[in-house]
Amino acid sequence: MSKVEQILAPWLELATEALSTTAADVDWSVAAALLRAQLHAPLAGTFTWHAAGGADVTGFPPPTGYDLADVAGRAPGLHPLARHYAEHRERTVLSIDDVPPVTGPDASDYLVELAEHGIEKHLWIPLPPVDGTRRVCGVCRAGDAYTDLELELATTLQRTLAGLQLHADVMAAWRAGHARVEALPRAYDTAEAIRLTAREVAVMSLCGEGFTTARIARRLGISPRTAEKHLENAYRKLGVQERVSAVRRAEAIGVLAPRGAPDGVAAAT
Structure with a gap:
């Protein structure tokens, strides 16, 4: 070495x-x-x-x-x-x-x-x-x-x-979103159960906010190709083939906090 x-x-x-x-x-x-x-x-x-x-x-x-x-x-x-x-x-x-x-x-x-x-x-x-x-x-x-x-x-x-630092920023926002709906433990457990990495969760979180692949790449300081690869891995683990379905699936199983949900209301099981 x-x-x-x-x-x-x-x-x-x-x-x-x-x-x-x-x-x-x-x-x-x-x-x-x-x-x-x-x-x-x-x-x-x-x-x-x-x-x-x-x-x-x-x-x-x-x-x-x-x-x-x-x-x-x-x-x-x-x-x-x-x-x-x-x-x-x-x-x-x-x-x-x-x-x-x-x-x-x-x-x-x-x-x-x-x-x-x-x-x-x-x-x-x-x-x-x-x-x-x-x-x-x-x-x-x-x-x-x-x-x-x-x-x-x-x-x-x-x-x-x-x-x-960029990764920590995105993950902090992801955790804060779940904390508002008191669903963070479930998010941890579900991500672990389907083997989503923290990086895949980060790109899915930004995807859920409407970021394009290029914007996800800029936000995390990575190349668009790398961002796309993380998205593809997340789609596969979520059992879907494109981003709209991926976001809906991630919200349904609790990996992403439901958009617009009031405090204390978790995603439906």
């Missing part, structure tokens, strides 16, 4: 688990552990900044001695990477040393604060935005700047991380 294959092997295992089982979500703690080990940083996290303000932050491991959510919440106006991504709307993997600093005393104090916490060197991996948010996976360490090899590796991992 080559060095690249050794690096990517645990990511493939993580993705396989997330895409196979509907009851399994993406284990971001595992992803963070891999990022920390492979990019030589003691802290990794997922960061989401909302268009209306505020941030959702999860650090691995959870830091002690300071409030990471507070630090990240102030990033949009003070952090060089946050300012750069907000202004340029790009998704290139960058380190804090790759972009111009933010000027002004508040920004200088912010960088001093990062250094005091031992997290002044940041590398951010942008993830696909949704509903006006900005999302990144980031790693932080003290002292040494990130090397070209580390930036290259992070860029290689970006596609996998983005794909995991």
Whole structure:
């Protein structure tokens, strides 16, 4: 096994688990552990900044001695990477040393604060935005700047991380739809009984929302051919031959939540 294959092997295992089982979500703690080990940083996290303000932050491991959510919440106006991504709307993997600093005393104090916490060197991996948010996976360490090899590796991992995030978004919406009709356990059991993978459930969920194959592919970050293959596998397992029948069948057996059903009303058996 080559060095690249050794690096990517645990990511493939993580993705396989997330895409196979509907009851399994993406284990971001595992992803963070891999990022920390492979990019030589003691802290990794997922960061989401909302268009209306505020941030959702999860650090691995959870830091002690300071409030990471507070630090990240102030990033949009003070952090060089946050300012750069907000202004340029790009998704290139960058380190804090790759972009111009933010000027002004508040920004200088912010960088001093990062250094005091031992997290002044940041590398951010942008993830696909949704509903006006900005999302990144980031790693932080003290002292040494990130090397070209580390930036290259992070860029290689970006596609996998983005794909995991897009899949997690669709599956979260699928679970939320079932939660509204109190039918999630049945959905898990039925999908398992007919051997639908989480990926097939994801494409069927988007199909049920009226997405075309091309749009499903864009939403999940995959090729149209791959999306079509997942749909064909789902049709076969549902015992149908085309998408309208597939959606109706999936709703009838509880794999998809019934469209327009009021809260507490599950699909008919």
